[in-house]
Amino acid sequence: MAEKRSFVLDRFLKKAAPFMSLLLMVVLLTLLSPYFLTLDNLTAIALQMSVVAIMAIGQMLVIISAGIDLAAGSVMAFSGVVAALMMSQGFGIWPAIIAGLLAGLACGLFSGVLIAKGHLPPFIATLGMMGIGRGLALLLTGGKAVFGLPQSFSILGGGRIADLAPGWIDRLAGGVPIPVLFTIVLAVVFHLLLTRLPFGRHIYAIGSNPAAAKLSGIQVPQNLIKIYALNGLLCGFAGIVSASRLSTGQPTAGTGAELDVIAACVIGGASLSGGEGTILGAMIGALIMGVLRNGCNLLDIPDFWQRIAIGIIIIAAVFSDQYRKHQNKKI
C-alpha cells in the first residue's frame, strides 16, 4: 500500500514538478517586480517564446522516439529565407508560405530517411542537416538578409487576433498575438495526436524499446520518417513566423535555437533516452525559459548571469528527475 502511494505520488511529482517550478517563478517575479504581472509583459513573454515553443513541439516527438534534432535552428532559418525570397521575388504570400513549409518538410524527410533507412544515429544525421540547412540559407541569400516583404505578411508574426477576427472574439481575446494563437492550436493538435492516435502510442513504444515495438508489429522506419518529417514541418513553420516577426528573411536567424528547443523539452520532463515526455511539458519548459529571460531583464540581471541561471535550471531539472528515478530503483 505504502509503495503504491509512493508510486502515485512520484507520478504526480514528475508531472507537476515543471509546472510547480513555473508557478514559483511567477510568484517570485510578481513579488520582485511590479512590471511582471501585467498583460503587456505576459503577452510579450508568450510572443518571445512562441518560435521556440513551436519547434519544441516537433522536438518533443523526436525526443520521445529516443532521437534528437540538432538541425531545428538551421531548418528554421532555411524555411524563413525560402519564404522571404519567394515574396521578394513577387510571388504571393500563400505560395511563399507553402514553399517555406515544404522546405522544412524536405529537410525533415531527409533527416528521417537517413535515420530510418540509412541507420545513422539521429545525432549525426541532424548534425549534418544542421550544417546543410544553415549553408543553404546563406547560399540562397548570398549571406544577406532578404528585405521587401509585403506589409500584410507581418501580421503572421507581429499581429494580434484583433487584426484578423472582428466581433466577439476580438473582445474576448483580441490582444493575443497571432504566433501565440498558432502555438496553442499546434500544441493542442499534437497533444491529441500523441495521446489519442495509434501513431502517438507508436512514438512512445519506439522510444521505450524499438525492438519490442518492432516485434509488436509497429513499422519503426515509417514511423521515424513521419516523426522527423513532422518536426521539419514545424521548424519550417517556426521559420516563417520568425521571418514575419523580424520582417526580413535572416539567414543567421535561430543560430543556437536548437539548444533552447532541446532545453525546453528537457526542463519540461522529457528524457533523452526516449519514451517519456508530453507536449504540455514542452510548453511549460519553453515558458520557464521565457519567464527566466524576461525576469532577468525586469530585474536588470546582466546577460552573463542570465546564461548561468538557464544552465543551472537545465541541470537542476534533469538532476531532480534522475534523483527520483534512482530513489525508486532503491525501493
Added chain:
Amino acid sequence: MKRIALLFLLLAVLWLGCVQTTDQVQILVSPKGLVHSFWLTVKAGAEQAGKEEGARVIWKGPALETDIATQISILEDYINKKVDAIVLAACDANALIPTIEKADAAGIPVIIIDSGVNSDVPKSLVATDNILAAQKGADALAGLIGEKGKVALIPFVPGAGTSVMREEGFKQGLAKYPKIELVAVQYSQSEVERAMSVTENILTAHQDLSGIFAANEAGTIGCAQAVKSRGMAGKIKLVGFDASPNEVQALQEGVVDALIVQNPYQMGYQGVKAALAVLNGQKVEPVIDTGVTVVTRDNLETPAIQQLLASMNE
C-alpha cells in the same frame, strides 16, 4: 523538491544581485554585442554620462550581432518595464523598427547610436559618419599602395546599416582612383574565424592583391591573422577599422598599416546625454557625428592619439 529548493536559492542570489532604486532616471543602453572592446568603450562613455547626470544606465544587448530576436525581446521587456529612455545600436536597420515605434508610442524616447535604422522615429542618431569614415579608409589604402592595384573589401553583416554604409563609402572613396580595382567583397559576419577564412579565400583567389580594407574590429583581427599566417605581412597593405588592443598590436607589428578609429566613448557618452536632453524637453540635433581619426605607425605615439586610445581601453 530539490528543484524547487534550487530555484529558490537561485532567485534569491539573483535578487541580491540587482539594485533597487526607483526615483532615478533609468536609461536602457542596448548595444549590438557584449564582448568586443568597441562596445565596452561605448559602455564606459554611457556610464560616465549617467554618472554626471545622476541617471542610471542599464546595459543590455544580445551577445551576437546577428541575434536580432534577442535584441527585440530585450527592448520589449524594458518598454514594459517603463524605462525613461532607450539608447540603441540596432542589430538590423529594418527589423527593429516596429519595436522602436512601440517604445515611441509608450512615450519612451529612442536615441540611436552607431547603427542607424530606416525610420525617422528616433530623436537623434549619434554615430560616426560611416560613409565619410570609409572614404577616409579608401584614401588611406590608396596612399599605401601608390594609388594603383587590386584591393579587397571585408564588410561585416549584409544589410546592417553600418556595414552597408562603410561598403558604400569605401566604393565612393575608390572612385577617385581609376587605377585601383576592387576585386573581392566578402562578409565577416563580425566573427574573427569567418574573417580569417574569407581573407584566406581572397588571398588564394587573387595572388596579385595589393591591399585589403576590413570594415570593423572582428574583420580586422581575422584578416590580420590570415595575412600574418600566410607570411604576407607588409606585402599586403591592410587598413582596419576601430582600435581594440589586438588591432593596435597588429599595427605595431606591421601587419596592419592604418586603422580608422571611431570614437565609441563619445557615442555612449553623447547618446546618453542626448537621451537626457530629450527627457528635459530640450531640442537635440537629428544627427550627431562623433568623427574618426586615421591612426598609422607614424602618428601612433603622438599624445593626441595615445589619449584617444586610452579613453577606449580603460
